Amino acid sequence: MSHVFHRHCHHLPPTIASGNGMYLIDTQGNEYLDACGGAAVSCLGHNHPSVLEAIHRQLDTIPYAHTGFFTSAPSEALAEKLIDLAPSSINHAYLVSGGSEAMETALKLARQYWVEVGEPQRQHFIARRQSYHGNTLGALSVGGNAWRRAPFAPLLMDTSLIAPCYAYRDQGPDETAYEYGQRVANELEAMLLEKGPDTVIGFVAEPVVGATAGALTAEAGYFSRIRAICDQYNILLILDEVMCGTGRTGRFFAFEHEDIVPDIVAIAKGLAAGYQPIGATLVTDRVYESIASGSGFFQHGHTFMASGFFQHGHTFMA
Template identity: 65%
Template structure:
C-alpha cells in the first residue's frame, strides 16, 4: 500500500524507473514515448549526460546556500545567459522553483512596483479567460480556467478576465485574421477604461496558450496592439512563458515571434528540462531600479530561490539549447510534426483544428466539424484519450474544457527537441489509434 498522496486517488500509476532519450520506462520494462514532455518539461529528453554531470559537479562543490545570505556562481551565470538572450529591456532574473512561483512573483512585483512608484491605487490585474498561470492562489486567480478555479472561488483575488485570442472559435465569418487580432486586443483597452486606468497595474497572458486551450497562437498583430495599449495607459505587460518558452516554439523566448518585449516574463518547465525544479521571473531594469531606489527589498521569497544545483542544471539546459542548434531543430521538427498531424487528421470528422508553433502543437476534438460542436462533457473524451494513448505506449496531454472550462476537448503535444522522424511517426500513429478507439 502506497502512502503517496496521488494526483487522482482512483488511479493506479506505474513506477517509472528509467528514461532514455524520448522514452520513459516503467518497472515492467514497458517503454512510453514522451509525446508531451510530461507537461512540456522534458525538452532535452531523458538521461542527458551533460546536464546530469553539471548537477553532480555542483552537488560535489555546494548543494545549498540561502539567498538571504549568499549568491552562487551557477545562479549568476544562468542569470547572465538568460539576460544575454532575453527580449530587449529585460535585465534582472529572480530564480524560483517552478512556474507557479514565477507567476506569483510576477504579480507581487507588479504590485510592489506601483506602490514604490507612488501609485498605490494601481492594484488591478487583467488576464484572459481560458488561460492558465499556475496553482498558487495568486496564479490561480490570474488564470481563467473555470474548472480549476471553481471550488477555490471564495479564496481567489479579484482579477478581471477578458476574452482570449482564440481564432478558431471567436473570429467572425468574413473577418480577416488581422482584423480579428485587433478586435481581440482592443478588449484590453475597453477593460482598462472600464476599471479606470489609474487602478490597473498589469495585464498577464501566455504568448501561446498551453494546457487550458491547447497551443493556441495569437492572431497576427494581436500582441503588438496589446503592447501599444499597455504603453498608452502605463500598464505593465506580464508574459507567461512557463510552458511555451525556452525554445518550445522555436525561439528561446516565445514572444520573439510576436515582435514584442514584456516588462516581466515568467519561465520554468523547459528551463530545467525536468532535471531540477527551477523557474524564473525576468523584469526590466526600470522595474528593478524603482525597487532598488525605494525600499531596496522585494517583499517576497521562498527557501529554495536560486538553489545552486537547480541553477547549475538550468545553466546546462539553456547552454545545450543554444549550443547544440536545437532552436532551428525545433522549427524543423515542428514543421514535420505539423505535416504529420495534417496528413493523419486533416480529414478526420472529429478534428476541428490543428494548431501551434514549433514543437508545441494542439488538436481540438469536436463532435461535428461543420458546426464545431464539442462532445458532451459526460463522454470524458480527453481523459479517455489520455488513458488509451498511455496503454498504447504514448504520453500525451489531453484536456477538457477547451472552450469555456466545461465544454470542448483538445490534445497538447510537446515532445523533446531531440525527437526523430521515426518517433514523430510513432507519435502520430499511436495518437490516431487512441483517438479512434475512444471516439
C-alpha cells in the first residue's frame, strides 16, 4: 500500500528508478520515451552529468539560506542572466519555486503596484477563456479552464474572461486572419469599458497557450493590439510564459515573436529543466520603482524562494 497521496486515488503509477537522456526507466526495467519532458519541463534530459556535478558542488558549499536575511552569489547571478536576456525595460527578477508561485507573485505584485501609486480601487483582472495559469487559488482564478475551476469556484476571486485568439474554432468565413485577431483583441477594450478601466489591475494571457489548447499561437497583430489597449487604458499586461518561455519557441521569451514587452512576465519549467523546482517573475522598472520609491516592501514571500541555486557553466539553474 502506498502512503503517497497520488494525483488519482484509483491508479498507482509505475515507479521510476532512473533516467538517462530522453528516457525514464521504471523498477521493472521498462523504458519510457519522455517525449513531453514531463509537463514540458525536462528540456536538458535526465541525469545530465555536468548538471549533476553542479548540484553536488553547490550542496558542498551551502544548500539553503533564507532570503529574509541573506542573498547568495548564485541567485544574484541567475537574476543577472535573466535580465541580460530580457528587454531593456525589464530589470528585476523575483525568484520563486515554480510556475504557480510565479503567477501568484505576478498577480499580487500587480495589485500592490496600484496600491503603491494611490489607486487601491483597482481589484479586477481580465483574462481569457480556455487558458491555464496554475492551480493555486489566485492563478486558478485568472485561468479559463472551467473543469479545473468548478470545484473551487466559491473560493476564487472574480475575473472577467474574454475570448481566446483561436482562429481554427472562431474565425468567421468573411474575415481575414488579421481581422479576426483584431476583433477578439478588441474584446479586451469592450470588457474594460464595461468594468470601468480604473477598476482593472491588468490583463493576463499566455503568448502560446499550452495546457488547455495545445501550442496555440495568436494571429499576427493580436498581441500588438492587446499591448496598445493596455497602454491606452493604463492597465498592466501580465504574460504567463511558464510553459512557453525559456527558449521553447526559439527565443528566450515567447513575447519576443510578438514585438511587445509586458509589464510582468512569469517563467518556470524549462528554467531548471526539472533538476530543482524554480520559477521567476520578471518586472519592468515601472512596476519595481512603484514599490522601491513607496513602501519599499513587497508584501509577499516563500520559504524556498531564491535559495539553493547552483551555477552550471554559463547557465544558472535551481
